[in-house]
Amino acid sequence: MATDPLHKTTAESTAGAGRPAGTVPHQKSGTPIVHFDQVEKRYGDHLVLDKLDFEVKRGEHVTLIGPSGSGKTTILRLLMTLERLSGGVIWVDGEPLSHTRKPDGSLRAATEKELRESRRKIGMVFQQFNLFPNMNVLRNITEAPITVLGVERAEAESRARELLELVGLGDKVNAHPTQLSGGQQQRVAIARALAMRPEILLLDEVTSALDPELVAGVLDLLRQIAHDTDITMLCVTHEMNFARDVSDQVLMFDSGRIVEQGTPEKIFTDPEHKRTREFLNAVL
Amino acid sequence: MSGAKFDWSAAGEVLPMLLRGFEITLLATVLGFLVGAVLGLLIAIARRAPTRFVTAPVRGLMEFIRSTPLLVQLVGAATVFSSVDPLVIGIIVLGIHYATYTSEVYRAGIDGVPKGQWEASRALSLSPVRTWRAVVLPQAVRNVLPALGNYAISMFKETPFLAVITVQEMVFEARKYGADHFAYTEAFTLAGLIFLVASYPTSLLMRKLEKRLGH
Amino acid sequence: MNTFFTAFFDNLPQVLSGLGVTAEATVLGAVIAFALSFVLGLMAGHRNIVVRGVSRTVVEFFRGTSLYVQLFWLYYALPLLTGYQLSALFCGVVAFALNFGAYGSEVVRGGINAVPRAQWEAAVALNLSPYQRMRRVILPQALAQMIPPFTNLLIQLLKATPLLWLISAADLMTVIQQLRDRTGESLIAYVTLLVCYFIIAYILTLLMNLLERSAKARLGQYTGTRGLFRTRSAAGAETVPVVPTGGAS
Secondary structure, eight states: OOTTOSSSSSHHHHTTTOOOOOOGGGGGOSSEEEEEEEEEEEEETEEEEEEEEEEETTTTTEEOSSSSSSSSSHHHHHHTTOOOEEEEEEEEEESSEEEEEESSSEEOOOOOOHHHHHHEEEEETTTTTTOTTTOHHHHHHHHHHHHHTTHHHHHHHHHHHHHHTTTOOGGTTTTOGSSSSSHHHHHHHHHHHTTTOSSEEEETTTTTSSHHHHHHHHHHHHHHHHHHOOOOOEEESSOHHHHHHOOOOOEEEEEEEEEEEEEEHHHHHSSOOOHHHHHHHHOO | OOOOOHHHHHHHHHHHHHHHHHHHHHHHHHHHHHHHHHHHHHHHTTTTOSSSSHHHHHHHHHHHHHSSSSHHHHHHHHHHHTTTHHHHHHHHHHHHHHHHHHHHHHHHHHHOOHHHHHHHHHHHHOOOOHIIIIIIIIHHHHHHHHHHHHHHHHHHHHTTTTTTTTTSSSSHHHHHHHHHHHHHHHHHHHHHHHHHHHHHHHHHHHHHHHTTTOO | OOOHHHHHHHHHHHHHHHHHHHHHHHHHHHHHHHHHHHHHHHTTTTTSHHHHHHHHHHHHHHHHHHHHHHHHHIIIIOOOOOOOOHHHHHHHHHHHHHHHHHHHEEEEEEHHHHHHHHHHHHHHTOOHEEEEHHIIHHHHHHHHHHHHHHHHHHHHHHHHHTHHHHTTTOOOOHHHHHHHHHOOOOHHHHHHHHHHHHHHHHHHHHHHHHHHHHHHHHTOOOOSSSGGGOOOOOSTTTOOOOOOOOOOO
């Protein structure tokens, strides 16, 4: 247990362990860690997100579902500050994510330096893995902890090895990304994101680019992470069984709006909205 | 005239001479580029010949010409063929040198025509000549125009080399005036600016063309 | 033996010293041009419009005014303005560096732009600073793509070095022409001179191919030995081939 790289402390790890699927442990209540407040995103005339409001509580696992082009991925990209907001504010832990408070209390767009401060809590795993081809597997994982967090190389490497063990790639430490299968690359990408000890992990269709036989392995790994850690997860996926298993809350999107939200039981067994029923009929 | 001053009266005096030389510069560019464009096309077609006895020597010669300095080729040709008009030598050598570049442009352009177009031509039993003229070349031209234009600009800026073999183009005039009046500053500054004024808008035009043709 | 070759071998020390001048101008010019390429190329991608504007102006100026004129300006006109005469070799190196640095900046810009957008995003997601993103993630990948166009520029630079003869630096061309004047063997002299440049160009190409191969191997792209001996694709300085944008990883 002590060498388990996912756990920050033993105390924290036992709190969430062994809870029945679908129930919400008490630590997830309280102030929201993520709060979208009238968030708008447009590309030119095209409105992608329309005055969006929702909250994610600390430790919660939220799945975003809906037809492609409905704005799900944009939400993750906004949270990762890969895109700029067109309107509204995203609050993370009570602080504006891509804004800075002026002395008079009003908000202005954050500078790059301030954005870097905001990003510290957030990590992301991409559909296309996006491993760095100029680094081997180990350096892909240690680079950011060393250069951004200032972790000692030896410490960063030993943690990277632990994380690689966790994702089942303990023997690929010195491999080059191009020598790995898609599934293996995605496991490394997950380890790379975890190495930064994010409080919020964004998963953007992480199995969509994988060959079908590799999907289950990656999903099992994510289930394990969801179960064993207190990391808040926002997940865009087309894997409905996975969504049902890990989510505390499911958000159904259509044309930049949330049409329905609720527990997975509610959404998957008794959806209220017609669009949700149509969507689920099409994908299940 | 030891002064660190730009002498405007000297500039006014040299400008008409430079512009007269510029006519020769333009003439050499246009004719040289015509030679280069036509010869390049012939080389590109020769390099698609079915036998290595044609393609290998053509390739080797091209490699040699484009890896060696234009200036040496010019001076060498002018010395060996000393009875020929230097301007003619200049145009031919520029043309041959740039043909090695343009032939690659054509080659890329021809390779850029989808294979299906050749197959369709065969399916319609077009003759080889007809296939080239009616199907392949018109499409290839669209791929090659911007690149050819850029080489024309490149050649334009290398025409001062002709001054070395006594062609009286712009830089020749600049050197002459500079030496006679000890006014190199004015002569070369103006010559440089004329090059800039002529080449910059042209290269902007090429970039626009490149975008228009969808790259 | 032919009188030219007799003279050639009798005066081998001079020939070698001429070769030395040519090599010095090529290497020094290329090294400074390479550094300048990165300065101007990175400035071209800067967020600040003034920085971008300065880069653009410098690049267009040195691309647009003809190397030949720049060299003559440095050698003949500048001393009249400043009262200070620079050595011919120094003028050559400066002119080559500025001119090819301007062209090289486009190579750097193209190489950086060719790194997939997703790599920037992954670096942002790991909270690397803009400098760290460039230094640790983007440049190492861009460099491999820049080598072939840089090879073209290097050969172009080598081909420009005979200009030194015109400002009386004793380069290879100057020395061989002296031998020609002494022997009167024009054809053989100039063919020999061309062959010398061809050999140097081939050696440089080979070295750059080696460099490219090791850079690509570091990115996990393995190339066979055949590629080593291939020659450059033709390209003048004006049309540095645009590196195709790679797909997502």
